[in-house]
Amino acid sequence: MDPVFHSPRSRRSRWRDPGDGTSLNGSFTSSDGVDFNVEGQGTNNVTLSASYVTKQTLNGSVTYPALNQVYTFTSSYDPAYEQTPSISAIAGTYSGISSVPGTNEVTSVVITAPGVIAGAGTGGCKFLGTVTPRARGNAYDVSIAFGGGACSSGTSKVTGIGYYDAVAKRFYVGALNSGRTSGLVYRGLKL
Numbered sequence: 001m002d003p004v005f006h007s008p009r010s011r012r013s014r015w016r017d018p019g020d021g022t023s024l025n026g027s028f029t030s031s032d033g034v035d036f037n038v039e040g041q042g043t044n045n046v047t048l049s050a051s052y053v054t055k056q057t058l059n060g061s062v063t064y065p066a067l068n069q070v071y072t073f074t075s076s077y078d079p080a081y082e083q084t085p086s087i088s089a090i091a092g093t094y095s096g097i098s099s100v101p102g103t104n105e106v107t108s109v110v111i112t113a114p115g116v117i118a119g120a121g122t123g124g125c126k127f128l129g130t131v132t133p134r135a136r137g138n139a140y141d142v143s144i145a146f147g148g149g150a151c152s153s154g155t156s157k158v159t160g161i162g163y164y165d166a167v168a169k170r171f172y173v174g175a176l177n178s179g180r181t182s183g184l185v186y187r188g189l190k191l
Contacts (some may be wrong), residue, residue, distance in 0.1 A: 080138055124151075153184070160174045
């Protein structure tokens, strides 16, 4: 199951990993999601319940059992998902914000034609990894290793997905470490 991103236009910096989910007859549920709040509020376990109409809408709620809070959401299908992903479409230089729990940093990212992704933040954190187009849907598999030193994530590795919005010229990444205890969110504008 792909992660559910909080709205890219939202002022909140969050990424929800829905964990394992079940989809059947217009209903989707997940009981083991994790919300990574990169503004310093830590991680919280969540459950997700939603209804969907294929290629039209996904609407539902995210519940935070430990906080006794429920948030609802509505969304509509983006036909850009039907585009075929390609490294040549995303290759280039991006300027944006990389976020890990507790830290946001202005970061320059370069994606090369062979599918290498390299990032350097203004605070000195560097990372290196790979980007590979998925077989279907306008999405990319992303694997990144942090360079240690100035990186608050040390030398940890994260894997996840990337999405390129060709109209806005923005690349988004959401990735987790193997224990689902930390992650990375990146949103950058192609220069």
